[in-house]
Amino acid sequence: MKIAVEKAPELNGQTVVPGDKSISHRAVMLGALADGITEVSGFLPGADCRSTVRAFRQLGVKIDEISSTRLRIHGVGVDGLKEAEDVLDVGNSGTTIRLLLGILAGQPFHTTLTGDASIRRRPMGRVTIPLRQMGAVIDGRGEGKYAPLSIRGGNLSAIRYETPMASAQVKSCILLAGLYAEGVTGVKEPTLTRDYTERMLRSFSVDVFQEDGYICVRGGSRLRATDVHVPGDISSAAFPLVAACLLEGSEILIENVGINSTRTGLIDALIKMGAEIRLENTRMLSGEVVADLWVKGTQLRAAEFGGDLIPRMIDEIPILAVAATQAEGRTVIRDAAELRVKESDRLHTITTELRKMGARIEELEDGLIIDGPTPLVGATCESYHDHRIGMALAVAGSVAEGTTVIRDCESVDVSFPGFCNTMNALGCKMKSLSE
Ligand SMILES: O=C(O)C1=C[C@@H](OP(=O)(O)O)[C@@H](O)[C@H](O)C1
Numbered sequence: 448m449k450i451a452v453e454k455a456p457e458l459n460g461q462t463v464v465p466g467d468k469s470i471s472h473r474a475v476m477l478g479a480l481a482d483g484i485t486e487v488s489g490f491l492p493g494a495d496c497r498s499t500v501r502a503f504r505q506l507g508v509k510i511d512e513i514s515s516t517r518l519r520i521h522g523v524g525v526d527g528l529k530e531a532e533d534v535l536d537v538g539n540s541g542t543t544i545r546l547l548l549g550i551l552a553g554q555p556f557h558t559t560l561t562g563d564a565s566i567r568r569r570p571m572g573r574v575t576i577p578l579r580q581m582g583a584v585i586d587g588r589g590e591g592k593y594a595p596l597s598i599r600g601g602n603l604s605a606i607r608y609e610t611p612m613a614s615a616q617v618k619s620c621i622l623l624a625g626l627y628a629e630g631v632t633g634v635k636e637p638t639l640t641r642d643y644t645e646r647m648l649r650s651f652s653v654d655v656f657q658e659d660g661y662i663c664v665r666g667g668s669r670l671r672a673t674d675v676h677v678p679g680d681i682s683s684a685a686f687p688l689v690a691a692c693l694l695e696g697s698e699i700l701i702e703n704v705g706i707n708s709t710r711t712g713l714i715d716a717l718i719k720m721g722a723e724i725r726l727e728n729t730r731m732l733s734g735e736v737v738a739d740l741w742v743k744g745t746q747l748r749a750a751e752f753g754g755d756l757i758p759r760m761i762d763e764i765p766i767l768a769v770a771a772t773q774a775e776g777r778t779v780i781r782d783a784a785e786l787r788v789k790e791s792d793r794l795h796t797i798t799t800e801l802r803k804m805g806a807r808i809e810e811l812e813d814g815l816i817i818d819g820p821t822p823l824v825g826a827t828c829e830s831y832h833d834h835r836i837g838m839a840l841a842v843a844g845s846v847a848e849g850t851t852v853i854r855d856c857e858s859v860d861v862s863f864p865g866f867c868n869t870m871n872a873l874g875c876k877m878k879s880l881s882e
């Protein structure tokens with residue numbers, strides 16, 4: 448499927464975006480391991496979270512789909528998973544494979560995991576190294592650096608682990624394995640990353656505590672089922688948010704978005720660039736802070752970004768790069784080398800494709816330099832089967848003169864089913880077409 452985009456006049460109106468991907472994955476995983484029934488509402492029915500549901504069904508968990516966004520999970524308890532009859536295929540989802548490996552490290556049976564071409568290129572050593580230290584037996588391509596991977600778990604010992612990179616997936620993997628280890632398992636990260644695993648474990652009655660700067664769980668803890676209400680995903684809200692910032696005369700409201708402070712880096716970055724954004728109706732939902740995001744189109748100014756802000760907007764850097772093409776001056780983004788190991792090498796792919804549209808953008812080893820404002824022109828672009836790149840380019844196409852075509856956009860369904868319809872209801876001109 449390709450997306451054809453024409454320049455949009457201005458965006459107006461109210462909208463909602465699909466449920467948070469990180470929270471949806473974790474709700475299925477913790478619900479599966481809990482004692483009792485967990486109901487999930489606001490679940491993201493995107494391909495990645497459907498991969499998590501499929502994997503847990505294969506591991507013997509009954510999951511009823513009351514509707515596409517409401518699940519009832521019949522928890523089997525921490526020790527109730529069953530050996531799967533076949534390979535678990537996580538599709539495109541890094542979160543599924545890395546968090547699941549943590550859980551499987553605690554299971555006294557064998558599992559093989561694989562995924563699509565992108566997953567098979569992504570680094571898994573970052574989780575297989577600590578899991579082996581805990582006692583899991585793992586083999587795989589490149590001696591366990593890449594999927595397909597096979598794992599036989601059980602008899603884990605607790606570790607204290609300092610993650611070499613800021614990664615919520617690595618942190619979460621180790622904490623989940625820690626539920627099965629003898630003793631107290633602790634993780635220290637170089638920079639705070641999204642803390643949903645810690646928060647959700649607590650809401651499932653697990654004691655998660657700080658000790659000597661490590662975030663810790665005790666082996667043998669049990670999970671008590673609880674309902675989870677998933678807020679809208681700020682990483683999806685990022686696309687209408689930036690489109691409205693860039694199109695003069697726009698004014699939109701995106702309702703019910705999760706604004707956990709480990710995720711709001713893009714809002715901070717855009718405000719630093721002069722954007723008019725307000726958080727309204729701030730409230731709590733299932734232990735997470737939620738708000739409506741109001742935004743008005745305005746001329747942005749360039750700014751420099753790096754350090755602790757980067758993990759707080761890690762998936763939003765491609766769309767921030769699009770915003771920077773329209774900002775006055777030179778925007779510099781550093782400390783973002785992790786983008787090279789996402790669904791695509793996002794520093795390279797966004798640079799290559801925005802250049803086709805006339806952007807002045809340069810790739811650094813760990814970031815980007817973007818000069819603006821540059822009038823963009825429509826072009827035929829590649830998404831590299833990367834949902835965030837496809838959607839960032841569709842927003843670029845909405846401010847460009849002429850028609851922009853983005854190829855291989857099926858992947859948009861990974862995190863934002865209904866993307867074109869949501870954007871069009873606000874005033875965008877996007878069409879999905881078969882290739
Ligand atoms: O834990 C999570 O749900 C995620 C963590 C981040 O990945 P890393 O942990 O690899 O940085 C992020 O890019 C991904 O979209 C979701």
Ligand SMILES: C=C(OP(=O)(O)O)C(=O)O
Nearest residue numbers: 539540541542762789835
């Ligand atoms: C990197 C992403 O997800 P994952 O790591 O789960 O594939 C993303 O959604 O941008």
